[in-house]
Amino acid sequence: MTANSQRRVLLAKPRGYCAGVDRAVQTVEIALEKYGAPIYVRKQIVHNVHVVRTLEERGAIFVDETEEVPEGAIVVFSAHGVAPVVHDEARSLDLRTIDATCPLVTKVHKEAVRFAAQDYDILLIGHEGHEEVIGTTGEAPDHIHLVDGPDDVANITVRDPEKVAWLSQTTLSVDETIATVEKLRERFPKLTDPPSDDICYATQNRQTAVKEMAAQSQLVIVVGSTNSSNSVRLVEVAKEHGADDAHLVDYAEQIDPAWLEGVDVVGVTSGASVPDELVQGVLAWLAERGYGEAEEIESVQEKMRFSLPKELRKDLRVTPV
Numbered sequence: 638m639t640a641n642s643q644r645r646v647l648l649a650k651p652r653g654y655c656a657g658v659d660r661a662v663q664t665v666e667i668a669l670e671k672y673g674a675p676i677y678v679r680k681q682i683v684h685n686v687h688v689v690r691t692l693e694e695r696g697a698i699f700v701d702e703t704e705e706v707p708e709g710a711i712v713v714f715s716a717h718g719v720a721p722v723v724h725d726e727a728r729s730l731d732l733r734t735i736d737a738t739c740p741l742v743t744k745v746h747k748e749a750v751r752f753a754a755q756d757y758d759i760l761l762i763g764h765e766g767h768e769e770v771i772g773t774t775g776e777a778p779d780h781i782h783l784v785d786g787p788d789d790v791a792n793i794t795v796r797d798p799e800k801v802a803w804l805s806q807t808t809l810s811v812d813e814t815i816a817t818v819e820k821l822r823e824r825f826p827k828l829t830d831p832p833s834d835d836i837c838y839a840t841q842n843r844q845t846a847v848k849e850m851a852a853q854s855q856l857v858i859v860v861g862s863t864n865s866s867n868s869v870r871l872v873e874v875a876k877e878h879g880a881d882d883a884h885l886v887d888y889a890e891q892i893d894p895a896w897l898e899g900v901d902v903v904g905v906t907s908g909a910s911v912p913d914e915l916v917q918g919v920l921a922w923l924a925e926r927g928y929g930e931a932e933e934i935e936s937v938q939e940k941m942r943f944s945l946p947k948e949l950r951k952d953l954r955v956t957p958v
Contacts, residue, residue, distance in 0.1 A: 646923055647854055648916075648931040649846040649906035655839030656941040657739030658683045658910045661716035664737040664946055665692050668713060671952060677712040679703055679719065680768055682737065683910035684865035686887050703727055711735065716910075717768035718742040720775020735948045741807050741837045742769055746776050748831050752802045753777035757829065758795040760784050762817050763806030767866060770806055786813060790820040802829040807837035808867040808909070810874060811844055838941060839909045840867050844874050846936040847906055852879035853934075854904030856896055859885045860915050861908030868908030880904065888915065889922035903928055 654662075661682050668676045674696025681689050681699060689699060703726040706712045711733045714723070718738040727734045738746075752759050759781045763770040774781045782793055784803075795801050803821055805814050814836055822828045834841075851857055857875035861868025868885060875883035886892055897903070903923060907916045920931050944950065 643901070644926075644928040645902045646920065646928045646931040647850050647902060647904045648920070648933045649843070649850045649904065650933045650935040651839070651842050651846060651937065651939045652906045653909070653911050653913050653916060655837065655909040655939075656943045657716050657741060657837070657839070660943045660945060661737040661739065662688060662692075664735060664949060665697050665713055666695070667945070667949060667953070668711065668735060669696050671949075672711055675710075677706045677710055678715065679706070679712055679723070680715045680717065681864075682713065682715050684717075684862055684868075685908070685910040685912075686862045687915055688910065688912065703730065703732070706730065706732055708732070713737050715768065716742070718746060718772035720772050722775055723772075733948075735946050737946055738772075739807070739837075740943050742772070744833075745773055745804055745807065745831075745835050748804055748835075749773055749776040749781065752804075752829075753780040756780075757800050757802045758782060758797070760793060760795075760801060760803045760821055760828075761805065762786075762803060762809065762814055764809075764866065767806060769808070773804065773806075784817060784821065787817045787820045790817065790824060793821075793824070795825070798825050799827045801825045801827065802831070804831055805835040806866070807835055808840050808870070809836060810870045811836055811841050812874070812877070837867075837909075839939070840870070842937050842939060843867065843871060843906065843909060846934065847871050847874050847904070848878040849936050850904040850906065850934045851875040851883070854879070854902050855881045855900045856902075857883040857904040857906070858892065858919055859883060859906055859908065860887070860911050860919055861885055862887055862910070865908045865910055868911070871906060871908060875904065886919070889918040892919070892922060894926070897926065905931065
């Protein structure tokens with residue numbers, strides 16, 4: 638770094654909470670206020686360590702399986718969605734369910750059901766073991782084949798090459814998904830597209846913002862958890878589009894000062910499940926080390942909002958006196 642250079646911070650916009658995450662977190666918060674603790678949540682409501690810990694402190698109990706919830710209790714289903722069998726399990730235990738599945742994930746579920754009803758082989762682009770993939774696959778297990786990236790396309794076997802459709806996990810890298818679809822179309826020229834792009838608007842917008850920011854940054858810090866698919870993708874996108882280096886951290890304290898050696902410009906962003914207070918913590922950490930006030934790089938405006946789950950809206954209605 639030259640003697641007269643100025644350390645700068647570029648801050649991606651949009652970043653942080655998307656509409657689906659905001660809705661899911663609010664769902665648990667309002668359920669705790671309305672019904673009192675404990676409120677059970679199947680899986681992590683969103684993939685963020687800080688959010689989960691904060692809700693646990695308020696009385697939420699996170700479980701891995703439906704059978705861990707006491708009979709008759711309230712359980713919230715996470716933003717990533719669940720398979721129909723999970724709803725069946727909840728009914729068998731007489732559980733009161735609140736479904737906080739992101740509406741964009743629900744859309745993919747409905748597409749899977751529709752394609753299966755038409756007897757298509759469905760090629761689901763996504764990562765094995767991800768909760769969203771498990772939930773979507775559960776809608777039509779006999780019809781869905783998982784495709785984990787372009788290199789997996791050669792391994793796919795279908796019944797009728799002329800009756801094949803594709804869907805995708807909503808939090809993937811846009812570029813990788815496009816590359817996978819191109820490979821699939823080479824193998825299956827009659828491949829049917831979903832009615833609309835399945836990659837979530839927020840995932841796309843955050844990746845677009847990072848591409849613009851990374852081109853101007855030597856180092857990009859992404860705030861997010863390691864099990865957050867969209868956060869991990871942001872690190873990859875930053876490295877692919879100009880940043881010399883990029884790292885994922887949950888908290889500012891996890892930043893290694895060695896990353897800043899010789900770095901004039903630091904880009905900062907956060908995954909779609911990250912509260913902005915964690916980003917502010919990173920900005921404060923950087924300011925203490927001579928990086929000035931952050932300059933926002935806005936690539937697109939977001940105005941998307943989702944209403945609360947219908948089960949919660951029903952109980953929040955004011956009863957006339």
